[in-house]
Amino acid sequence: MLALGLVLNTLGIGLFCWLIFALAVYALPFFVALSVGMLAFHGGAGVVGALLIGLVSGASTLAAGQVAVAVSRSRTLRIAIAAAFAVPAAIAGHHVMFALSQIGVPSLAWRETFACLGAVCIGGTAWTRLTVFAETRPLESAGVAENMPRPVLTAATHER
Template identity: 35%
Template sequence: MTISLVLGLLAGLYMIWLLFTLAAYALPVGAGIALSLWMRDQDYGYLAAILGGFAGGVAIHVIGQTLFASIRSPIIRLAITVLFAVPASIAGYHAVQGLAGLAIEDGILLSILSCIGAVSVGSAAWMRLAGLDPAAFSSDPGPTRVGAP
């Protein structure tokens, strides 16, 4: 019984880490799935639909990264980041609602927890897309060199 509890805790923590790590890819994955389903509805066949959806998702991810890296306008960079962070927030909301819904009943507490999850997952995706390192925001300046200019 103890081993089951420990393994369940580790699995839950791994799922949370995975959610925060993969949240930045919610837009490319969603677009790839939508393209794949559309191609299948147009009678392209299963293999072509899967390959097309994969290519579409990769293309959206690469285009987003390229635009974010090459454009220096803060407003356009903000728009690109919001475009990628909003689907991540939606995915975070539903993931927290699904997991917390296993433990608590529907109600205001579940909605509040889901909103907190959406904000935190969206923030993590925002930071990952912007290339910000969370360790850079710590209050410890680190070691200083003596005699450095």
């Protein structure tokens, strides 16, 4: 029974870690949905109305962020939007990894180290998942990259 418990605990922690990485990009939309839903509930929208308003606001935040990163031509704007999604994910990752490290790490310094590494990894995952929709473009220095003439290949070039 002890072996089965160890295996199931390991699988459960592994599943939980996979879930954290898979849901990292949704930290900002979840926060927005929760905040707007609570505001709507306290404004008198009721439980169902607040739930619907929260879901719509969270989904629209995620969609707007992904579309803005995908269509933006400004690198600075893309970085700002991706950072807005990655920072809450990194904070959530720090707290999750700190809580998980309390299970088996007695030293506070090592718990903080693992928590900081988790924050970097989970924030980087959120950054990557958001910017995967961004179109890669060549360097745009006054249109030079787009209008470069291609060298003409002659028969003498092929013989060498």
